[in-house]
Amino acid sequence: MPRKPNYDRNELIDRSRDLFWRRGWAGTSLKDLEAVLQMKPGSFYAAFGSKDALFKLAMEKYAMDGLERLKQMAEKLGPIKALQRFPMMAIENEDAPAKACMLSKTLLELQAHNHPLAKEANLHLLRMESHFAELFEQAQAFGEIDSDLDPQVLARRYQSDLLGLRVSAEREGIDATAIATEIADSLARL
Amino acid sequence: MPRKPNYDRNELIDRSRDLFWRRGWAGTSLKDLEAVLQMKPGSFYAAFGSKDALFKLAMEKYAMDGLERLKQMAEKLGPIKALQRFPMMAIENEDAPAKACMLSKTLLELQAHNHPLAKEANLHLLRMESHFAELFEQAQAFGEIDSDLDPQVLARRYQSDLLGLRVSAEREGIDATAIATEIADSLARL
DNA sequence: TGCTTTCTTGAGCGGTCACTCAAGTATATA
DNA sequence: TATATACTTGAGTGACCGCTCAAGAAAGCA
Numbered sequence: 081m082p083r084k085p086n087y088d089r090n091e092l093i094d095r096s097r098d099l100f101w102r103r104g105w106a107g108t109s110l111k112d113l114e115a116v117l118q119m120k121p122g123s124f125y126a127a128f129g130s131k132d133a134l135f136k137l138a139m140e141k142y143a144m145d146g147l148e149r150l151k152q153m154a155e156k157l158g159p160i161k162a163l164q165r166f167p168m169m170a171i172e173n174e175d176a177p178a179k180a181c182m183l184s185k186t187l188l189e190l191q192a193h194n195h196p197l198a199k200e201a202n203l204h205l206l207r208m209e210s211h212f213a214e215l216f217e218q219a220q221a222f223g224e225i226d227s228d229l230d231p232q233v234l235a236r237r238y239q240s241d242l243l244g245l246r247v248s249a250e251r252e253g254i255d256a257t258a259i260a261t262e263i264a265d266s267l268a269r270l
Numbered sequence: 271m272p273r274k275p276n277y278d279r280n281e282l283i284d285r286s287r288d289l290f291w292r293r294g295w296a297g298t299s300l301k302d303l304e305a306v307l308q309m310k311p312g313s314f315y316a317a318f319g320s321k322d323a324l325f326k327l328a329m330e331k332y333a334m335d336g337l338e339r340l341k342q343m344a345e346k347l348g349p350i351k352a353l354q355r356f357p358m359m360a361i362e363n364e365d366a367p368a369k370a371c372m373l374s375k376t377l378l379e380l381q382a383h384n385h386p387l388a389k390e391a392n393l394h395l396l397r398m399e400s401h402f403a404e405l406f407e408q409a410q411a412f413g414e415i416d417s418d419l420d421p422q423v424l425a426r427r428y429q430s431d432l433l434g435l436r437v438s439a440e441r442e443g444i445d446a447t448a449i450a451t452e453i454a455d456s457l458a459r460l
Numbered sequence: 461t462g463c464t465t466t467c468t469t470g471a472g473c474g475g476t477c478a479c480t481c482a483a484g485t486a487t488a489t490a
Numbered sequence: 491t492a493t494a495t496a497c498t499t500g501a502g503t504g505a506c507c508g509c510t511c512a513a514g515a516a517a518g519c520a
Contacts, residue, residue, distance in 0.1 A: 082466040083517045102382045106296035110508055120469050125509065127467095178382065184437050185378050188370055191440055192292045202441050233448060236438070240449045244434025247374050248426070250381055251392050258423060259430045266456070273487045273496045300478055310499050311479065317497095321478065 097138035102177035143204035179249035287328035292367035333394035369439035
């Protein structure tokens, strides 16, 4: 009986993610979103409820995609090779709206205000870290790295390096690929 | 003939730096600044000109203090020990308004808008990186690390690690001291 | 075709933003 | 003490913020 929306909700979330990722939470206004989504305020609020609610959806998609890419890479290359290539992949995609990680950007922007989205970002980062740990564990099982090392510790350091790499990649005039290579090399020495 | 300001300009910049460091650029409103500085809008604009101008001053002080601490540490401990201790020092100060680096926070927040303050932040980061490189060079001259390595490359990687560490330290439930220790350890292996 | 139900539109809400300025106040010099 | 010269005050500026809602348009069902 009713009328269907004339947009693809999933694609709208993608476009929002790109905008939020690049410009951040405060840096993205409703007007910006309306322009990119081609939506008037009424439709926007009917569809998503609020700017924060959409940001949450965008961040979830961002995190899910990242995890998915890591899993696919691990299936194709095995755990250690996946971990080695992941940093380079994260920074070499020219189409991405930003080099830096959307989760860390959100965390840094909103943590001081105790904004719920900061906690959300931290949660996604924890999930990613867990999967890094799993891969390190698998690599140990395969005898690819020293099995005396603690996978959790390795994962935490790895994620920290990755976040640093991606902040550096955001800078102008910095050759981040060299850093990515070094991160990969240091994994080979474990 | 005139009247003197009844405030210590330097201390006002310190307080602004702490607020900006913690809350970021968009996250700090004029009202916030007026409250912390105990100034009415008129005085504020007479003293500093604009929010951005004060942010610039705050960031300059932030960068100068960081560089100063590094130099003092290097004088006291020598280059390599200073580089080893610097990461831990950066995250263990409980009085600091934030663990993450103000320069990287500013860069991530404002880079997408081509805001002049983002370029300014990048410049301060470059200056810091140069000094890291100097210390690596000195360490080579002292025979403390392999002299075949490129000090510039070492410095870039070191700064990247440091930025990652400080993002991680900002997170809740992450033991950043372990990461700091590992950064120090990996310098010992050069 | 007519009715119901949803989606779309866009003017406009109260609030906050960075900032201004005219008036008042304090102080160093003449 | 009188005057010139800042500094301080705070109400008020226009612009933008996230968001609301009443009215109109479109599509599925009878």
